[in-house]
Amino acid sequence: GQQVMQIPQYQHVQEGEDFTTYCNSSTTLSNIQWYKQRPGGHPVFLIQLVKSGEVKKQKRLTFQFGEAKKNSSLHITATQTTDVGTYFCAGRTGGFKTIFGAGTRLFVKA
Amino acid sequence: NAGVTQTPKFRVLKTGQSMTLLCAQDMNHEYMYWYRQDPGMGLRLIHYSVGEGTTAKGEVPDGYNVSRLKKQNFLLGLESAAPSQTSVYFCASNPTGGNQPQHFGDGTRLSIL
Numbered sequence: 210g211q212q213v214m215q216i217p218q219y220q221h222v223q224e225g226e227d228f229t230t231y232c233n234s235s236t237t238l239s240n241i242q243w244y245k246q247r248p249g250g251h252p253v254f255l256i257q258l259v260k261s262g263e264v265k266k267q268k269r270l271t272f273q274f275g276e277a278k279k280n281s282s283l284h285i286t287a288t289q290t291t292d293v294g295t296y297f298c299a300g301r302t303g304g305f306k307t308i309f310g311a312g313t314r315l316f317v318k319a
Numbered sequence: 320n321a322g323v324t325q326t327p328k329f330r331v332l333k334t335g336q337s338m339t340l341l342c343a344q345d346m347n348h349e350y351m352y353w354y355r356q357d358p359g360m361g362l363r364l365i366h367y368s369v370g371e372g373t374t375a376k377g378e379v380p381d382g383y384n385v386s387r388l389k390k391q392n393f394l395l396g397l398e399s400a401a402p403s404q405t406s407v408y409f410c411a412s413n414p415t416g417g418n419q420p421q422h423f424g425d426g427t428r429l430s431i432l
Contacts, residue, residue, distance in 0.1 A: 215361075218359065239418075240418060242420065242421075250425075251409060251423040251424060251425050251426055252362070252409070252411075252421075252423050253423070254420035254421065254422075257418075257420065259418075297361060297362065299362075299421075301418075306364070306367070306377075307421070309354075309361045309362040309363075310361055311359060311360055311361035312361050
């Protein structure tokens with residue numbers, strides 16, 4: 210079945226360093242969503258990308274959707290301790306079901 | 320607005336026992352979902368509903384049943400709990416499907432001994 214692969218599984222960074230997580234699909238995606246889950250919390254929607262090559266920014270976060278609409282990335286510039294959590298991508302091929310990646314857990318050392 | 324409310328928040332069961340997890344949303348959303356979250360495996364869809372009175376199987380439906388008798392409620396049942404069903408269960412909803420963000424409840428942490 211369709212899979213959405215996300216790497217890395219874990220990332221440890223020093224506060225102030227940058228962080229990137231990557232999401233790859235075996236099939237073309239209609240859209241991709243990104244969620245953040247704080248430790249002990251629930252996933253919270255961050256952003257949705259729909260267009261090929263789309264780039265969106267939210268303060269220190271930059272989201273990209275690949276030209277072929279099969280991959281996406283989330284980049285955080287100058288991480289802060291508040292960025293700690295697990296970041297999930299979620300892709301949709303068609304219809305309405307969304308497939309979640311396994312997530313990248315970010316640890317930030319002050 | 321409460322959003323998506325899940326009850327209970329925690330539960331410990333013995334193998335073979337049954338229980339029902341309740342999800343309630345006050346946003347008038349048509350679509351509702353049940354996921355389980357296990358370490359390293361992300362969120363896996365158990366069952367979903369596209370409207371009142373409808374349900375459908377997701378990626379990992381075995382051992383679970385669901386009902387959506389009222390639009391605002393989505394129930395997840397475990398008829399005979401097994402240790403493999405130890406997990407964190409999340410309910411989510413969105414207005415009309417895949418182009419829209421999902422709103423998640425706080426989760427139910429379920430342990431099966």
